[in-house]
Amino acid sequence: MxxxxxxxxxxxxxxxxxxxxxxxxxxxxxxxxxxxxxxxxxxxxxxxxxxxxxxxxxxxxxxxxxxxxxxxxxxxxxxxxxxxxxxxxxxxxxxxxxxxxxDCGQLCVQDLINKLIAEDNQKGLDDLYAKCFSFIFKFLSFSSNSKNQATWEKRSFDNILLKKELLFFREHFILKNQIDSLKFWDERSFLEDVDRLCASVASISSYFTHRDFHSRNLLVSKDDLVVIDFQDARLGPSSYDIVSLIFDPYVELDLSRRKEIFDMFFSLAKNFLPAKVTDEILNSWKMVCLQRLLKALGSYAFMEKEGKKSFTNYILPTLKTLNDLNLNDSRWEFLSHTLSYELLYAFSE
Structure with a gap:
């Protein structure tokens, strides 16, 4: 006992x-x-x-x-x-x-990344991310080669789920913080942009995606990496897991370093993925990242409501990433420009 x-x-x-x-x-x-x-x-x-x-x-x-x-x-x-x-x-x-x-231990990749950053160990950081990329290369190859109608192939990031996540963001982040009362808020533009963005992301959901592939869901066990929390895996965009990993708010990387690591991913991907897949990632990552980060903001706000106050620490870094990435797209101008800018301004005061 x-x-x-x-x-x-x-x-x-x-x-x-x-x-x-x-x-x-x-x-x-x-x-x-x-x-x-x-x-x-x-x-x-x-x-x-x-x-x-x-x-x-x-x-x-x-x-x-x-x-x-x-x-x-x-x-x-x-x-x-x-x-x-x-x-x-x-x-x-x-x-x-x-x-x-x-039992794969308690050390997660988040801990190791932040340690390497503190030590200014750039080679160690590159090597660690390359190990993480190996999971994504297998995920993407796995989806295109699978012969079985497995659990993850029977569900997807469809329009219904993607919209549900952004309406969750509206409920728990926008309404909770009374953002809808601010002068810039435009309910109609928000909902119309959500429709267009989610339809576009859903249309390319044809690959295995972990759904939550970030630094806290990779454990370091005896110099090996172990993936966890994969029960929600489903068909999704080819760019979903790499966006989740590179633009993970849980790690303290500046944007220029994240972009370097993203470039490294594409350099390595040439050896593991067909050009068609890497082209899809390049063409879709911005809209996928926009949906993913807005969804994350809703989750952080909800976790705070549940008493897990530490998640509020990731709200401002996520808002900064949204703005610094310049995800502007005329198809969903309110979400990608107006909302991102105004939220950062509101939370920076």
Whole structure:
């Protein structure tokens, strides 16, 4: 029993198969932070072996309507079979909602990137991002070569989902901060731009996308990188995951350095991706980035409302990135120019 938590596995786990996995074994439980996730995590320190493991209980009702409890398990198998490193499954309940998985440690790529930045280790930073890119190269090749109608191929960043995310941004960021009361706000222009932007992004959603491929969802384990939090994977734009990684608000990179790393991605991509795919990324990344960063602002505001105040630290950096990237597009002028500029002005005062 863990004296701090005061819990036994039997109190957490109702599944017989998982309980049997730990039968007659001494262990200690430690709570693990779930960050923005609603999943429940406990680290299980086994006294009879050097390696620990993680007990993960998935949401009873996943937040995304098209995500099922068994998706984490099914996608982990697909990724592993495709040589994409993710935590191994050691035991699971029959419905796949409770799993014991490999413990890949607590160090995430966010920690390592910020450490390398502080040390001014530019080569180390380039090498680390190149390792991250290897996941994206596999994701994009995987989608075009897949022979199975897997979980992620049955759902996509369609018009409905993309619009839902931007209306979520409107509800939790715009209305919460009373932005709609400011002089520049134009509800009609906002909604019309949302329609046009989301239709354009949805029209190119034909590749495997992790959906949340940023520095907190990559763990550093024994000099290897391990991807996590992939249960929402779906068909999406070829540029979605690279935009999520390069313009990740969780890391403290200036814009010029981000652009250098983006250029490095394209240089390396020539060796792994068809020219057609790299051209698609080049042509679509700006509109995908606009939708992604606005969606992120809504998520940060919602997390603050849920009591996770640390997420407010990423609002101003995200607004600065939106402006500095110059994502202006006449097709959605209000979203890409007016709104981005006015929000930065409002939050900088």
């Amino acid at each position: 863990n004296k701090k938590e005061g819990l036994m596995l039997e109190n957490l786990i109702k599944d017989k198969d998982i309980c049997d996995y730990f039968k007659n074994r001494s262990y200690t439980l430690e709570g693990v932070s779930s960050d923005a996730s609603k999943k429940l995590f406990y680290r299980i320190l086994l006294e009879d072996q050097r390696e620990n493991c993680i007990f993960m209980k998935l949401e009873e009702k996943p937040s995304a309507e098209d995500v099922r409890k068994e998706d984490w398990y099914n996608l982990s198998k697909i990724l592993t079979q495709s040589n994409i490193r993710c935590p191994d499954v050691l035991a699971c309940s029959e419905d796949k909602s409770q799993l014991v998985i490999e």
